[in-house]
Amino acid sequence: MTKLNLIIPLLILTIQLVNAQSVESLKIKKYTQKNANEIITEFSEFLSIPNVASEPLSLRENADFIMSMMNRKGIKNVQLLHGKTKNIPPAVYGEVLIPGAKTTLIFYAHYDGQPVNPEQWNQNLSPFIPKLYTAAIDKNGSNIPFPLDGKYNNEWRIYARSASDDKAGVDAIINAYDAINKSGLKPSYNLKFFFEGEEEKGSTHLDEILQENEALLQSDLWIICDGPVHQSGKKQIYFGVRGDTNLYFTVYASKRPLHSGHYGNWAPNPAMMLAQLLASMKDNNGRVTIKGFYDDVIPLTLSENKALLTVPSVDEQMKTELGINSAEMRDKTLSESINLPSLNINGMQSGNVGKMASNQIPTTATAVIDLRLVLGNDWERQQQKVIDHIIKQGYFVTSNEPTDEERNLYPKIIKVIRDKNGINAQRTSMDLAIVKKVISAVEATTKDQVVLQPTMGGSLPLYLFEKYLKTNTISVPIANHDNNQHAENENIRLQNLFDGIETMGSLMLIK
Template sequence: MKTFLALLLSLPFLTIAQTNYDTQINEVLSKTLKQHRELVSIPNLPADPDLMLKNISWVQEKYKALGFKTSLLESSTLTILLAEKVYDPEYKTVLFYVHIDGQPINPMTWNQEDPFTPVLKEQDAAGNWQAIDWSKLDGNINDEWRIFGRAAADDKAPITIFLTALEVLQQQNKTPKFNVKIIFDPEEEYGSSALLSTLATYKARYAADYFVVMDGPAHDSNKPTLTFGCRGIATCAITTYGARLPQHSGHYGNYAPNPVFRLTHLLSSMKDEDGRVLVDGFYEGIKITPEAAEVLSSVPYSKAQFNAALGIHSAEKVGDTYQKALQFPSLNIRQIGTSWTGEGLKTVVPEYAVANIDVRLVPETDGDSQLEKIKKHIKDEGYYVIDRDPTEEERLTYAKIAKFTGKTSVNAFRTPTDSEFGKNIRGRLVEAFGENPVTIRIMGGTVPIVPLINTLDIPTVILPMVNMDNNQHNPNENIRVGNIRQGIKICLALLETEF
């Protein structure tokens, strides 16, 4: 069997001359950036349905101008926009996904007056970002300039990029090599409840042969990136108990059990010092084949640079590289609290201690099953496990009591990297850029639309195009201009891919 990289090198598309889209992109880049500015200027927090509808209307008008049929689909909350166009009834259909909402903002933490008033900036010699006039877009455009604003990268950059690619094709009197459907999700940042509520009703409207999710950041090398899966997530909370009420640490220290120490002993039993999870069966069913290992090793990676960027001496030992670590489920303690939640400190033995945990899932692991394994581990450590606060009788009957509650939000998905779908896209990107794209077997984060992927049951890839350092979800979110330029080229290559 040919290895992954050997297979790529043997494919005939590698001998084709590099496709040159650069001239067309240069001609439209200024217009694209101005369109992007216009869209980012519309606040997109789902808490304001009127403004969300304004975002949807902006996009809808752009797609109508390209001859797309647009539909506003009712959901449990906000309206879903679906745009679709049949270029040839004999073609395959590709469904695209973007989200139109953004994360909440705290204007006081941004380095500009209004996060929804985008600012064009360049970096000075000291590395600080300084505002420059938008009129500079009418001259030579520097790829290192950035546009700062909420949703500038996540996810209004992909919306603008894909729109521009379709406009360029139309200007060239060309059409995509497949039929196109696009879902615009109004609540991705809040769990995609609107979209997921429509699956039963509109499954036939969403039906396609392939699915492309245009979200997330590209590899930190900023090379074209294809991601073939994402991890899922389950969450749980573990609460341990001391006395019925918080007790004075002077009077009752050394007598009333401290639930924090009990909790920390329990948590430390779940992982070794190298970060490997000790819960029985936690990694069950996971095998890294030689073919998968070669895909993982093809991703550019420097352990020294990666650790320096994180500010850590060394990584946990679940995998010997970052990509390999992502192939396993994780057990993360995201917050620990006690019964005291006010300001300042008190000299008390707390009434209870609670650890909030998230478990990142891979396709080999089911969320409910992983939570049951954690629950069993707690029992094996000698705890009486319940899903509520203990009764008075239980407090007097059991020495160690733990409340355990959990839920699976979404499981993982992964499309084989050697699927025909993946190979076709990869081939077009090689033709356009002259080198292999970075191929990510599975990314660490979770997209909430995995139930849609499972419902449609079609090959799916994630096509991330924005810069990794875009401050996603954080103050001073930004998009690098060069990533918009490159993203248009990626989309043009994709739109001319034959399936």
């Protein structure tokens, strides 16, 4: 037998072994390329609708737009889901039920967004007027018109609030089903769709919506489309998320501002007091010094630790990209760090700076901290650990403005306001059979390694799905890592949006 005769059967066998989903993914990609202009035009219209989480009227407009998209693209039983509380942003639901299917997947994304300060955005940008750029603005990208011929460069970016977080997720999921439907592909599982309108406010009423619609929302797995791909550009899957909660501090000193010359060295300075208090909460290696802060952490499993070892290192890349010399936790990689609970100062304020600075001792100093949680932490218990630490530093803790009597009694006074809507962490086992199918489906869309992360650094209320629906969740993000979510100049790279449609489509076709 000749070498050629040996090679040909091997090639045929190789082709036969290729996951059929990869062929289906190519069909979805072809459909997306052919219909790019329609997809981008519709997406831009979606981005033009303001969606700040605190503005219910515009959120309802977003929900109506999503319903219209779903109806046009063949999704059935499209409706709004509510909880017991009236006038809250509804969830948008739809479904595609397959005769004889015994497994159900629910695809989740959220349509609300973070607040915007237009003055912080690039002077050529407006948060709710989508604009197309040839590259990232900080990489000398330039503004260009949306092409009339529908020919897009995958490196181009759309700038607008929620372009990445998380209207890209909504758009990718709906268009993925449209591509499947119009390409003649047939899902084997029941597909359900759930788009939340309060995620950026802490999903305040999600528990109500889940409880009120428990029967409708039964499934075998929720697939969450939110967040960025790996910093290396590789696709990744998250098996869990960190929890989150906030604490708000106000330190009090003199009842009126004082001249720093006449009273300096004598009158307590609340800014200095607050700085010293916050500094007492961490050591020089970034480890939280609060008693018991790490005690209830549930360790990673053997499978999770093995996955963590395969995550590509991007630490040096990110240091260069961000202009920093070292990490806060010097003995931990980025992936290791996000699998630990954290304490972060979101912001501090006291007195004035810049042109408004004056030689004074201010009356108060304020700060907001956020506590990220991992599996085992409870958000209320973690809050209390911080408060106990503050008391040990000699502070009288109150939840109100201090009275004159309290001012005379206590040398250190702090008002602490607890976030009432904290969320706990959640993690799904990597060893579940359906999870392994999800991994294979994502792998079928790329030639690169798919990064498997035990925990996402960010937070989502995924523990609620476990608590009220007794189901598992897994997160498959699509946005570029440098998307500026939650901040000014938010954007989505077109390649990520198109890849996201292909990824979501492959997941809808798992068998």
